[in-house]
Amino acid sequence: MVTNREIFGKTIRSAREDNDIGLRELARTVGINYSTLSRMERGERPPPDLDMVIKIADELNIEQSKLLRLAGVPGEVIASRETQRVENWIEGRVVDRAGELTEIDTGDWTLHVVGRPETGKVLLGLRPKDITLFLTENGFSGTSARNRIKGKIVGFEPCGNYNLAKLDCGTFSLKVAITYTSMESMNLAVGKEVYATFKAAAPVVKSRG
Numbered sequence: 001m002v003t004n005r006e007i008f009g010k011t012i013r014s015a016r017e018d019n020d021i022g023l024r025e026l027a028r029t030v031g032i033n034y035s036t037l038s039r040m041e042r043g044e045r046p047p048p049d050l051d052m053v054i055k056i057a058d059e060l061n062i063e064q065s066k067l068l069r070l071a072g073v074p075g076e077v078i079a080s081r082e083t084q085r086v087e088n089w090i091e092g093r094v095v096d097r098a099g100e101l102t103e104i105d106t107g108d109w110t111l112h113v114v115g116r117p118e119t120g121k122v123l124l125g126l127r128p129k130d131i132t133l134f135l136t137e138n139g140f141s142g143t144s145a146r147n148r149i150k151g152k153i154v155g156f157e158p159c160g161n162y163n164l165a166k167l168d169c170g171t172f173s174l175k176v177a178i179t180y181t182s183m184e185s186m187n188l189a190v191g192k193e194v195y196a197t198f199k200a201a202a203p204v205v206k207s208r209g
Helices: 004-018 023-030 034-041 050-059 064-070 075-082 137-142 180-185
Strands: 088-098 101-105 110-114 121-126 132-134 147-159 162-168 173-179 193-198 204-207
Touching: 004 034, 004 064, 023 034, 023 050, 050 064, 064 075, 088 110, 088 173, 132 173, 147 173, 162 180, 162 193, 173 180
Parallel strands: none
Antiparallel strands: 088 101, 088 121, 101 110, 121 204, 132 193, 147 162, 147 193, 162 173
């Protein structure tokens, strides 16, 4: 009988090979021991903790909820994560599909998401914490995120122990969560141009009919 542990491992290995990512490369990127990851893929070790599962899912463009279920994370925990506040909604239309990825035209930017929406028109929902900011395009060299957008900061909104940076990206706007420390080190200010990136697995995709 095939166990969830074995299915979890096979899912990771299949996605890793589909993305042409080596075992050592994935281990280094997500911050896990190479031999531990190897044994997970073979079903010899149980899945890692929730945060590591999410890192692996994002890096391999696997739907987070799918991999979390295979890792044995309780359904109520997964549901709680999925209902965290989505503050960015982007309108677009499906223009192409390749494997698990769907290409979305949003006007000024072409974005990629994991999934296969049934209709041509869609809404992409993004949580501010799922977006990362860089000062230059060179910052993208250290990430495998497919979606890369240039925008201008138009304001900031305090939100607990971090801020929401508001970006004008042309045909849509974004709110990006950023700590006070990062704001200071990046010297962020209204009017400054920055680059935003997020994984293809990050958006919630809804059909618009």
